[in-house]
Amino acid sequence: MKYCDYTVADFLKDEYFVQSVKNPNQETDLFWESWIQNHPEKRDLVRQAKEIIEHVHFNDLSEYEATPEEFEEIFSKILKGEKSVPSKRLAMASKPWWNPAVTRKLAAAFILMMLSAWLYFYLLPVQQDADPPIVKQLIKENPKGQRSIITLTDGTVVHLNANSKLIVHDNFNKNNRHVALEGEAFFDVVKNPESPFTIQCGDMRTTVLGTSFNIHAYPEKNNFQVALVSGKLTVGMKDAGAEVIELKPNERVNYHKDTKTLNKERFTDLDFIAWKDGILQFKDADLSEINERLERWYGVNIILDGKIGIKRRFTGKFENKSLEYVLDGIGYASGFEYKIEGKEVIIKNFK
Amino acid sequence: MATTDPKYIQVDSSRFAKSIPSANLADKSDIEIWSMFKKGHEGAFNFIYENYFPLLFKYGHRFTKNREVVKDAIQDLFIELRAGGQNLSDTDSIKYYLFKALRWKIQQYLKKRKRFLGEDKLPVDFTFEVVDSPEISLIRRQIDEEKKMRLQKSLQSLSKRQKEAIYYFYYEHLTYAQVASIMGMSNIKSARNLIYKAIDSLKKIINLISLTLLFSLFQ
Numbered sequence: 195m196k197y198c199d200y201t202v203a204d205f206l207k208d209e210y211f212v213q214s215v216k217n218p219n220q221e222t223d224l225f226w227e228s229w230i231q232n233h234p235e236k237r238d239l240v241r242q243a244k245e246i247i248e249h250v251h252f253n254d255l256s257e258y259e260a261t262p263e264e265f266e267e268i269f270s271k272i273l274k275g276e277k278s279v280p281s282k283r284l285a286m287a288s289k290p291w292w293n294p295a296v297t298r299k300l301a302a303a304f305i306l307m308m309l310s311a312w313l314y315f316y317l318l319p320v321q322q323d324a325d326p327p328i329v330k331q332l333i334k335e336n337p338k339g340q341r342s343i344i345t346l347t348d349g350t351v352v353h354l355n356a357n358s359k360l361i362v363h364d365n366f367n368k369n370n371r372h373v374a375l376e377g378e379a380f381f382d383v384v385k386n387p388e389s390p391f392t393i394q395c396g397d398m399r400t401t402v403l404g405t406s407f408n409i410h411a412y413p414e415k416n417n418f419q420v421a422l423v424s425g426k427l428t429v430g431m432k433d434a435g436a437e438v439i440e441l442k443p444n445e446r447v448n449y450h451k452d453t454k455t456l457n458k459e460r461f462t463d464l465d466f467i468a469w470k471d472g473i474l475q476f477k478d479a480d481l482s483e484i485n486e487r488l489e490r491w492y493g494v495n496i497i498l499d500g501k502i503g504i505k506r507r508f509t510g511k512f513e514n515k516s517l518e519y520v521l522d523g524i525g526y527a528s529g530f531e532y533k534i535e536g537k538e539v540i541i542k543n544f545k
Numbered sequence: 546m547a548t549t550d551p552k553y554i555q556v557d558s559s560r561f562a563k564s565i566p567s568a569n570l571a572d573k574s575d576i577e578i579w580s581m582f583k584k585g586h587e588g589a590f591n592f593i594y595e596n597y598f599p600l601l602f603k604y605g606h607r608f609t610k611n612r613e614v615v616k617d618a619i620q621d622l623f624i625e626l627r628a629g630g631q632n633l634s635d636t637d638s639i640k641y642y643l644f645k646a647l648r649w650k651i652q653q654y655l656k657k658r659k660r661f662l663g664e665d666k667l668p669v670d671f672t673f674e675v676v677d678s679p680e681i682s683l684i685r686r687q688i689d690e691e692k693k694m695r696l697q698k699s700l701q702s703l704s705k706r707q708k709e710a711i712y713y714f715y716y717e718h719l720t721y722a723q724v725a726s727i728m729g730m731s732n733i734k735s736a737r738n739l740i741y742k743a744i745d746s747l748k749k750i751i752n753l754i755s756l757t758l759l760f761s762l763f764q
Contacts, residue, residue: 202751206744207737209714209721216718246754249693250700252716258606258615260599268620269594275624278617343694345701351694471691 198233205243215247257333332366335359336377339493341469346373349384350391353470356490357412376413380470382406383425394432398449402427407441408467421446421461429456474512474520484508484524488539492517499542575639582626583633590627593639600640601647607712608651618650641723644713648727692754699750707743714740 197205205211214222230237271278334344336356344352344360348367354360358377366372371391383391385404393400395411398418405425411418420429422441429447430438431454439447439456448457468475474491476484485496494517506528512520521532521539533540570578570592581589598619605615626633626646636642703711706728713719713727725736744751 203744203748206751207741212715213718213720216715242754246696246751247715249696250711250715252712255603255606258603258610258612260602264602264616265598268598268616268623271620272594272623272627275627276620277624278620343697345697 197229197236200236200239202239202243202246205240206246211243212247215244253334256335332362332364333359334362337493338490341472348386348389348391351382353380355379355469356493375409375411378408378410378412378469380406380408380467385425396451397432397454398429399432400427400429408470410466416451418449418451419446420449421466423464423467468511472514474515476508476510476524478507478509480507481528488517488520494534494537494539496539496541499540501543574637576635576637579633579636579639579642583629583631583635585627585630590623593643594623597639597643601643604644605647605651607709608648609655614651614654618647618654622646622650638719638723640717641719641727644717644719645723645727692750695750696747696754699747703743703746707739710736710739711743 197208200208210222214226226240230240334342334354336342336354336358338357341356342354344354346352346362346366348371350371352360355378358375358379360379361374361376363370363372367389371386371389372394373392374394376395381391381393381402383402383404383406387403391402391404393402393409395409395418396413398411398420400407400409400420403426405422405427407420407422407425407427409418409420420427420441422443422445424443426440426442428438428440429449437456439458441447441458444460444462445458446461448459449455450457465475465477469491474487476487479487485498488494489496508524508528510523510527512523517534517539521534524530525532525541530541530543532542570581570589573581578589578592582593601619602615605618606612609615622643700708700711709728710724713724714721719727721736721740722733724740725731725733728736730736730739
């Protein structure tokens with residue numbers, strides 16, 4: 195049979211194999227199960243090819259999702275058989291520009307443009323917002339349980355943690371490099387002295403030229419943190435003129451939302467950015483911290499069944515491990531047992 | 546293959562209003578649904594619209610960021626299909642049929658606009674992302690972050706046409722023949738070559754990943 199000599203790349207090129215992975219049915223399941231039974235030595239190869247196919251996604255253009263209104267609007271237009279209006283507008287393209295109908299419209303458009311320019315400059319002169327105007331944005335949002343790596347158009351690589359949102363303005367890398375973050379991300383910024391890279395998190399603004407650093411800024415939390423691994427960066431507030439703190443490698447700054455103050459400190463270990471390498475690490479963590487982080491990491495809901503008397507704090511490290519593995523580990527150390535039901539984890543004391 | 550991943554049907558149409566009566570055709574094949582649609586069966590049209598509109602809406606935006614162009618194209622496409630009736634050709638994949646028709650339509654519209662507004666090249670957005678889908682994450686995450694990043698970089702460096710072909714082949718699980726037809730290639734071999742070349746240029750990183758996976762099986 196032809197599949198016997200297949201490499202991983204050959205499987206990836208095979209139409210039947212790809213369809214079996216992406217759109218399986220009884221027939222394909224049966225075929226591959228029996229094929230693997232006859233060729234057990236190929237089991238791993240098939241699994242690898244499958245995993246690679248499953249890991250590749252396209253950006254899902256979530257910002258271009260249709261609204262329910264658009265869904266209804268177009269549906270009713272189709273039923274009425276109304277062809278789109280712009281086809282009229284487009285029909286103008288075939289008319290020469292000196293056609294009176296076209297020139298009249300062009301003149302009107304020109305006057306309107308001048309008028310709005312005048313309105314803009316004379317009537318609205320005092321608005322001085324340091325923020326770039328928000329025209330169009332690209333939003334990448336990870337739900338709980340999902341992390342992703344995003345490459346921006348300037349080459350900057352962003353590791354976006356679970357339950358986090360990165361907003362990239364449409365004119366990114368044209369006249370600025372400005373993004374906004376809710377949640378946690380590790381940035382590896384491509385150096386460009388001409389165009390500083392800024393990240394907005396609520397009121398806090400981080401400005402860099404080309405470095406790698408971690409930002410922890412979940413909106414529901416009271417503390418934001420920016421930690422610098424290499425290069426140089428500054429952290430300040432959105433309002434120009436406010437305090438600005440410059441960081442050197444191995445320094446981090448904590449921003450307290452209540453008091454609006456920034457504190458600088460040094461750090462020695464890189465545990466807190468291990469998340470970007472798929473490492474889940476706890477250091478002297480209590481149950482509420484463990485729960486919060488497991489929920490975010492695995493996209494589950496943790497429910498405490500009864501009073502859980504865990505006094506002991508937990509320290510440990512898990513690299514690319516399943517939820518069961520992690521719960522086994524912590525449960526054993528802390529004396530609880532658990533049950534997983536779909537997306538819910540129920541935790542209770544050992545009997 | 547053991548598991549199917551419903552996430553790959555990327556668009557959740559349940560978000561949309563259920564006010565439109567739609568025949569329950571979920572157990573019918575595409576050929577049957579399409580032939581009902583051709584005969585003017587309104588339930589079949591509703592079913593197709595409800596199931597494919599959200600997907601087509603996003604698909605259209607891979608060729609232009611202009612929302613109006615996409616909306617107009619979808620609207621006009623369906624009006625023409627409804628008028629076409631029995632003259633339409635048969636298909637065993639409605640998704641493929643609609644992809645091909647919408648792609649062609651948007652290109653026509655963009656060409657006209659280009660003449661009128663002097664707009665430059667047609668943008669095509671088939672950007673990749675290498676992610677841990679929540680489904681994978683709960684079970685095992687075997688491809689580590691560094692390899693994922695390298696895979697992502699290699700994918701990004703493919704040509705636009707390669708990316709588009711990969712999108713159809715791996716993401717929408719269309720066949721080589723359908724890929725060729727959508728992209729206006731005269732024979733299947735061209736589609737094969739496009740994807741073969743893409744995979745070959747990824748060979749280095751693929752080998753690296755399969756080596757790691759192999760190793761992790763013994764841990």
